[in-house]
Amino acid sequence: MAINMTFPTSKINQLATEYAEKAPRDIINFALQQFDNIGISFSGAEDVVLIDMATKAAKKLGKAVQVFTLDTGRLHPETCQFIEKVRKHYDIRIEVMYPDKEKLEAFVAANGLFSFYDNDHHDCCGIRKIEPLKRKLLTLDAWITGQRRDQSPDTRNEVPVMELDGTFSTKDKPLSKFNPLANWSSEEVWQYIRMFDVPYNSLHDRGFISIGCEPCTRPVGPNQHEREGRWWWEEATAKECGLHRGNIIAKTSD
Numbered sequence: 209m210a211i212n213m214t215f216p217t218s219k220i221n222q223l224a225t226e227y228a229e230k231a232p233r234d235i236i237n238f239a240l241q242q243f244d245n246i247g248i249s250f251s252g253a254e255d256v257v258l259i260d261m262a263t264k265a266a267k268k269l270g271k272a273v274q275v276f277t278l279d280t281g282r283l284h285p286e287t288c289q290f291i292e293k294v295r296k297h298y299d300i301r302i303e304v305m306y307p308d309k310e311k312l313e314a315f316v317a318a319n320g321l322f323s324f325y326d327n328d329h330h331d332c333c334g335i336r337k338i339e340p341l342k343r344k345l346l347t348l349d350a351w352i353t354g355q356r357r358d359q360s361p362d363t364r365n366e367v368p369v370m371e372l373d374g375t376f377s378t379k380d381k382p383l384s385k386f387n388p389l390a391n392w393s394s395e396e397v398w399q400y401i402r403m404f405d406v407p408y409n410s411l412h413d414r415g416f417i418s419i420g421c422e423p424c425t426r427p428v429g430p431n432q433h434e435r436e437g438r439w440w441w442e443e444a445t446a447k448e449c450g451l452h453r454g455n456i457i458a459k460t461s462d
């Protein structure tokens with residue numbers, strides 16, 4: 209079996225077409241079969257279904273699941289508690305990535321703790337999310353994300369089930385990216401959570417659908433799209449933190 213491999217772009221595009229309509233668990237199974245050094249990015253929200261599916265698939269394959277999360281220092285306490293709950297529930301190791309202390313201290317000293325309300329959120333996200341993510345991704349051959357097309361009609365409606373990561377691949381180290389939930393709706397995710405009794409973040413019971421940092425996330429009302437609860441003071445097309453910057457680039461280069 210080929211492991212720790214990275215597909216050439218042409219191959220991954222072909223596989224994305226082949227797997228486009230497959231179930232998330234088939235895509236996860238395929239990803240885990242192809243890569244040993246693959247990590248699941250866990251946001252502490254409904255992407256917990258990835259962990260549920262991956263732990264089941266990994267057990268059959270006799271592999272361990274690698275999970276990491278980004279602690280920005282601004283998460284809701286409920287999200288931190290949920291991450292811990294998931295760690296214990298699945299008996300897995302969750303690697304918590306933190307921002308670079310010196311860069312963060314310098315940024316806060318210069319801009320304060322709520323600069324994202326006055327400027328835009330990208331500088332804060334850059335230090336608290338992107339830099340730690342980049343550090344982690346440099347150690348991996350592939351990663352799995354919980355991106356879904358229905359999460360954002362403006363930036364995610366063309367997300368493929370697998371791709372060569374156009375943002376975090378380097379010249380020397382291509383990085384494959386799997387988005388097994390790309391085709392699923394929010395409703396399908398929640399059907400899975402209920403059907404398999406998957407633990408979930410208690411914020412969902414309080415009207416939060418999309419969950420991010422506490423100052424930048426709020427519950428949404430009836431008929432509001434989930435992304436309207438994130439960075440609500442900004443234009444819809446800016447509502448990516450940079451973790452999936454390729455979505456914006458692809459969209460704006462149309």
Ligand code: SF4
Pocket residue numbers: 280282324329330332333334336337420421422423424449
């Ligand atoms: S979501 Fe808000 S608090 Fe969190 S890193 Fe981005 S700007 Fe900063």
